[in-house]
Amino acid sequence: MKLALTLVLTLLFLALESVAVKYVGLGVARIDVTVAIVAFLSLRAGLLEGAVASYAVGYLLDLMSGRPTGLYTLLAVVTFLLGRVVGSLVDVRTARSFALFAMAADATHGLLAWGIGSVSGKQMALSGLSGLPLEVFLTGIAALILYPLLKRFGLGAERRDPGLLSP
């Protein structure tokens, strides 16, 4: 049920994002709503449930990209796993801290996409990494807005223990 909800939300956000980009005209910078969702899953979903949902979210992003290569499916699962590791060290319970967490996840996701895409030659990077800072910033803002919404939809449960690095 949660998986279906995650997929519906992802499709909805991706559709709305593509329309927003059309009107705002952000050039090559995008808002990575899917990374925000994966970051949320890595904080609150179980290992298997989150990995499956991240796989599905990444697959949808691949589909929406026009030329699916499977890169974003792979990166979504990797980002989820990295997010779980980092999530065990930090305490993310507010929208602001979630925005920072999502920004870090997006920066990692962007770097990995650029690196793997360039090395494999399956995907041409248009502007290198020049658009990444703006993309990370916009994803952070999107994460601020999405956090209460995702919480309300109940994608995953609140973690009880604080992170290892939290005071």
Next chain:
Amino acid sequence: MLSFLRRHREPLLVCLILAHALGMFLGSSRRVREPNLVDRIAFAVTAPVQGAAVATIDGTANAWHQYVSLRNVRRENALLEEENAKLRADVVGLAEARAEIERLRRLVHYDEVSPGPKVVARVLGINPDPNRLTLRIDRGEGDGVRRGQAVVTADGVVGQVLRATASAADVLVVFDPNCRLGGRIQRTRSRVGVSGGGDEQALKLEYLLRTEDLEEGDLVVTSGTDGVYPPGLVVGRVTGVQRQTSGMFLNAGILPAVNFSRVEEVVVLAPQPAASFPTRSDSQVRR
């Protein structure tokens, strides 16, 4: 063994998922695959949402513009109502007629360039992946749109259909680095290659000899030799000509004729037959 599998069931399943994703990425080719059932479902779900969002935003914007226009018209009416009523009606009538003539002229132009069926489509959105520049349009296989068809506006070339489902299609725009087309300098008739540079403000002009005549502002049109675009469609104007002291070809860019950030409606042209050149056997037959 079984107890090990049972104990580590979740991590093992996650490893399987990761391995499957990796395998899918490594196994994928650069060629665009045909949309499968999942792709079609995703298209079917997102296209109406995109359409509804576009309609809502356009509707709101139109209502706002109409409201502003109405206020302006009222203010003007207060001053000039009696004196200019007839004149304004004439102007409105002329503007309508001019717009109609312009639309017909453009359509006639496309009929000359590319006879055959055409599909007018609306741009629904831009894909969320910054590394692939595709637009989504609201016409698909159900409307006769097929992969590889040329997509244009009245200003010039937009791109080609990358893949289509029943109700929507993705269009690869010409400034995507994966896009290539055959072009011609209109003034000199020299044939050139045009490729995307990843920047909507600049295409790359390729394979033009250093010694060829080329000036800033020269118009580049399609040559029709790529089998996608009919000849004579405007691509853009030459910019940044650089003649190196060595090498075979000169370097130049092309400023696209189409303003991609403002494309709202496009025309999908019928497939073009590949350009045919006389072969040796043809010439022998003629002799």
